[in-house]
Amino acid sequence: MDKKLYFGTNLKMYKTIEETVSYLKKLVENTKDISRDEIELFVIPSYTSLSAAVTSVDRSFIKLGAQNMCWEDQGQFTGEISPLMLKELALDMVMIGHSERRHVFGEKDREENLKVKASLAHGFDTLLCIGETLEEKEYGISPEILRTQLKVGFHGVSREQADKIKVAYEPVWSIGVNGIPASAEYAEEMHKVIKNCLEELFGEKSAEIPVLYGGSVNPGNAEAMIVQPSIDGLFTGRAAWQADDFDKLIRQAMNAYEKR
Numbered sequence: 261m262d263k264k265l266y267f268g269t270n271l272k273m274y275k276t277i278e279e280t281v282s283y284l285k286k287l288v289e290n291t292k293d294i295s296r297d298e299i300e301l302f303v304i305p306s307y308t309s310l311s312a313a314v315t316s317v318d319r320s321f322i323k324l325g326a327q328n329m330c331w332e333d334q335g336q337f338t339g340e341i342s343p344l345m346l347k348e349l350a351l352d353m354v355m356i357g358h359s360e361r362r363h364v365f366g367e368k369d370r371e372e373n374l375k376v377k378a379s380l381a382h383g384f385d386t387l388l389c390i391g392e393t394l395e396e397k398e399y400g401i402s403p404e405i406l407r408t409q410l411k412v413g414f415h416g417v418s419r420e421q422a423d424k425i426k427v428a429y430e431p432v433w434s435i436g437v438n439g440i441p442a443s444a445e446y447a448e449e450m451h452k453v454i455k456n457c458l459e460e461l462f463g464e465k466s467a468e469i470p471v472l473y474g475g476s477v478n479p480g481n482a483e484a485m486i487v488q489p490s491i492d493g494l495f496t497g498r499a500a501w502q503a504d505d506f507d508k509l510i511r512q513a514m515n516a517y518e519k520r
């Protein structure tokens with residue numbers, strides 16, 4: 261393989277502690293034979309599952325992340341989870357700005373930026389999710405939206421911190437049960453916009469930043485997506501929530517990438 265491929269899933273508000281642990285164990289067992297020099301695999305479970313999750317699997321096979329994080333270490337922030345609490349769990353990764361955080365819970369770019377900076381300051385791998393709404397796409401302003409989300413989201417982040425960053429491009433209109441999968445051509449076009457913007461922000465260090473595609477990834481489109489030159493990985497929801505299905509999807513994508 262001439263580049264590492266990234267495969268991740270966000271479990272959203274699904275799976276109990278027990279279900280998460282058995283899912284993780286099975287996923288590691290199934291994918292153990294795949295060299296981790298070729299892929300990076302990560303799972304982002306619910307908060308309540310995290311402490312059981314971190315001790316249930318060998319973390320050299322699978323990275324574990326949190327779905328959100330407060331930018332403050334402590335304080336009067338009822339219902340929030342601080343970086344110190346996540347550090348206590350020795351988590352690998354924090355996801356910031358998922359579409360559902362932005363569009364169901366009203367998070368804005370400015371907040372995502374505070375969270376990104378806090379996450380990096382605490383040494384977490386930091387996955388920033390970005391994506392345009394259908395309305396923005398129809399106005400023809402997707403590139404402007406993506407550039408804004410990146411420039412505000414990474415404002416004040418140094419080039420030295422670039423090796424801790426990942427980006428997931430998830431068009432809002434393509435996510436979830438009512439999502440319309442993006443075409444691979446459209447996804448590639450937007451990934452190019454993202455890569456160009458990352459280069460403006462981080463110079464040659466941007467080459468180290470993986471950009472994953474997410475939004476209705478499934479066995480029918482995984483191959484077409486992964487062979488695109490600017491797509492470095494797949495960030496999957498529903499199609500990855502059974503360990504066997506995720507394992508198959510990973511192998512299918514790896515084969516397609518090798519044969520491209």
Ligand SMILES: O=C(CO)COP(=O)(O)O
Binds near residue numbers: 498
């Ligand atoms: O939101 C997603 C991953 O974070 C994608 O979800 P789906 O693959 O279910 O559309």
